[in-house]
Amino acid sequence: MPKLVSHPDEVKIVSRRFGQGAAEIDTYLKLDGYKAVRTAIEQGSEWIINEMKASNLRGRGGAGFPTGLKWSFVPKQSAKPKYVIVNGDESEPGTCKDHLIFLHDPHTIIEGTIIAGLAIGAKMGFIYLRGEYRYLQIIMQKAVDDAYARGFLGKNFFGSGQDFEIVVQSGAGAYEVGEESALMESLEGKRGVPRIKPPFPAVVGLYGGPTVINNAETIATVPHVIAMGGAAFAAVGSERNGGTRLFGVSGHVERPGVYEMPMGYNLKKLIYEVAGGVRGGRALKAVVPGGSSTPVLLPEEIDIGLDFDQVGKAGSMMGSAGVVVLDETTCMVEFALRTIQFYQHESCGWCIPCREGTDWLKKSMTRFHAGYGEAKDIDNIRYLAENMLGRTFCPLGDAAAMPMISFIKKFRKEFEDHLNGRPCPFAQPAEVAAL
């Protein structure tokens, strides 16, 4: 089990049971588990949705859509069954938060799923874990089995007179399936390719039924919102950004790890105080604030509050809150290459701009980084990325294009330094690179 980090500035809501063995159902119950769901059963659908709206909880997957609003879109009457899906396909490079929830607190996922089901009138929930999380699937499945054994799931759960089933499903290893409609295709046993929207999942989702699909962290937050009350949760965060978030700080910092900070917490403070600053006292070169798809920030741009609105104002996105810190020894051209390699590998191939665009970006960047670039390549790469942006079928194309554009915009000089057969100025000796 990975070592847990901590900092006094943290406000532990979602992570409050981490490291306390809450994967065991009895421990979970001792730590106030399955209390919120009983409240939810008593109060009913309308109350739950109102609390969720009041909480200002916004989707933790990256888009930041208000959760209560999303739930309220589900029609009350439906000829087809309604579903709740937990999106645990956490695949964005730099992001490692859901992983900890599944590891330390799987029952809170179950509890959140049931509450979501109560809110929209669903009788079935699916917990979809990314393909690489097989070991977490075992933990999650055991938690579900234990919940069934206690009567917390299944027919007449908690004696509520209602039924609720949960199925744990593994993905097959595709980043693309993190997109909600692609996940539903995958869950239905099809190729993981996104669907045309509209219709949105709240109206036509899994198997054609109205579906609420939320990120695992969002779902794990739900029981705490119900327990604290929506207004109290909202008060923890910043304006229109309720509560806390799990920030995965990685890269060149002294104390990388997942920290739960209130929304709006200062990014600079997060890096320099919470995460202990840049490793070895080196100078900061760049920060990727919300997972690899978000535009990079320069050191002078990081004195901002971490919530959806403020990061957006700074020209980037809060995304999945995977903060990647890069120090002065980093070659930004290589970082760009590594980023586009990922998106080229993960493009599902459905639409032309993403399929062809990521492929050519990777090819061009590979050549460029190897020292065979020409001056016009820099503009060509930017042209290519700009012509993908906003034109692809799903956000994966944007996720590939946005960082590329920002790398060239903000680090053009480093690209120019790679020209004319000059070796990479940041190249490490072969024996170091091999480490």
Place this chain on the structure above:
Amino acid sequence: MADVTITVDGKTLTAPAGALLIDVCRKAGIEIPAFCYYPGLSLQAACRMCLVRQEKVGKLQTACTTQVAEGQVFFTDTDEIHQARKAMLELLLGNHPLDCPVCDAGGECELQDMTFKYGAGTSLYTEAKNHREEQQWSPAVFYDRPRCILCYRCIRVCGEGMDEWALGIQFRGSKAVIAPNQGDHLDCSQCGMCIDICPVGALTSGSYRYKTRPWEMKHVATVCAHCADGCKVTLGVRASSDGATIQRADNRDKSGLNGDFLCGKGRFGFDFVHSDQRLTTPLIRKNGKLEPATWEEALRTAATRLKEIRAQQGGASIGVLGSTHTTNEENYLLQKFARTVLGTNHIDHARSADYATFAATLAGQPDRTAGLADLAEAPAVLLIGGNPTEEHPLLAWTLRTGVRHHVTRLYIANEKPIKLDRQATLTARIAAQPLAVLHDATSEFGKAIASEESLLVLIDGAYTGTALAEILRWGLARPGVRFALVGQQANARGAFAMGLTPDLLPGAVTLDAPEAFREYGPISAKPGKSATEQLAAAAAGELGALLIVGANPAAQPGFNTESLAKPFLVVADLFRTETAELADVVLPAASLYEKSGTITNTYGDIQLVRKAAEIAGVKSDFEIIVRLADAMGADLKKLVPFGKGTHADLGQSRGAEAGEADRHAVWLAAHHLEPKLSPLDPLATLDEIERLVPGYALDRLQLFAGNAQHAEAAPKAGFVPLAALTAPSPAPHGGLFDAGTLGRFSPNLAALAEHQQQEEKAL
């Protein structure tokens, strides 16, 4: 849906709410390019070519998925949109091999067209293109991944359109490929729709690839020679040393009854025309052996003997068997020749359905029959018997499309399960007599049928005589029921309608009241012998001569070859068939693809047939009959009313190549003004058919424009067909590639049949 008003590029357009923007724009003449959008198939939004700017919306929107709503404002012709299109093409061409000079699609490629219009001439990329080796999936289908733009049209037409689901996507991202169901090859019906629908040269046809360039061919729109559905087909024809060779068949302009559909048989089975078994020289039996002869010699021999026999034994000693593959004009001429020149009513053809009972029962009720166009819009269809997927591919396609688009509810009553059951709302198993199921008001099936206000009933040709009449009467007893009879072979219905029958004149006019045909002069009112009776009479030595045009009775199981040994036998056919082997004179005939005229499909839709191919040495059946009559000393002006058109224009203003509309010729023909200078012009006989045959008064302009016209079953009520004739001759019910009479001479179809047999063995 209520109409809404939107604005596109400043133009105000009105369209039903919810219509797709791409359709609305295209209808209004505003071009929205697209690769993956294909009308009638599911939406993909994958090619991103149709991006447009919507006012007050952040991102560009795909026109193929945008449903129009009141007050929307769109821009499709701005620099931003042009740049988006150009960028998309640059991306597509990045990995495209640009081998247009050797690509089959070169010259008719959507990627080429769009690149010319929106694309950039230079590439930004210097890296190597992704490459994969070309694959052969079947004798018919080849796949070249580098050319593929992954628009998924092939996958959709295969699955949604054909219900085959034989294609899919394999791998991901730039490595994605279209993959066949058997890993490295295809196990499917080999319809070739995937090749046809491919906007580029990624899927190519085994029979066409690398043969020619599209601009080197004439493209002749005609009607398929195979089954009785009558698909429009465009034959690509190229000049060759011995005439003109058909290079491919498709429905190039997607017009007519079949729209974009063509089955494997129509698409690949055209090459029976160029089979090395084609007869190109007349044969005369000398010393017991068939020896090559000149046309003059062969016609003289046939005419002389026929004249002698007519003089010595009377016309009633001559029998005539016609064909279900010849044109209406030829069939009409053959019966006129038999009745007025030979002087016999012994005329028949091989029947695949009981059109006589159909006509007799529905006579005088034109609103009770349905053509294929009606079928496409029918809210409810009841299929009784048969297996359209194998025997009537267009019918099956039309039914699947209707069901998929929520237009049609399909009910199937059949003796055994068929593939179309998958599209059916309800199915019922029936024994030989289907009426019990229809009358059973307690069953779910019977109730559903009874509740349909408008019902189109398709009856398989296997139901004949009283069985057929009972079904028809059941339907006639309630309003809103229409019928179609589903027979086999291209012009089976035309053969009946044109009077290749011993008891009925053309248009089902009875022999005892032949007023319409008074100008024929006196003809016997006594019905002649049916095909079976003629063959029996021949065996008994009661027939002096037998003229068989395009029929092959000797191929029927259990046929006694001795029965054709006695009479003088003249056979006109494409091939040296079992019957031709027994003949005294064999005349090499032209196929349906080598002549002009009209044919009638089994639903009564009349369409124009145009000459495409040319084979040196053969003559059309029309010409054969006229020349035979001429050699017998008949008055050709009486047989074919030629020379009655205008003489004002002898063609000076012509000059249009085939494939273009020769507008002047069309105008003349449409107004019955073509010169028709020769007795060999079938249009002269078409004039007579239109004038004399009830139910065949056609709109010429529609006909020449390539549109089908629906003929009534029979215009005049009150006749009883001969009981002996209501039972059809054995008609082959079989698979797509083994049923029918022409397919067995097609090397392409033979290769596909062999491929399918191997697949079955592999299973």
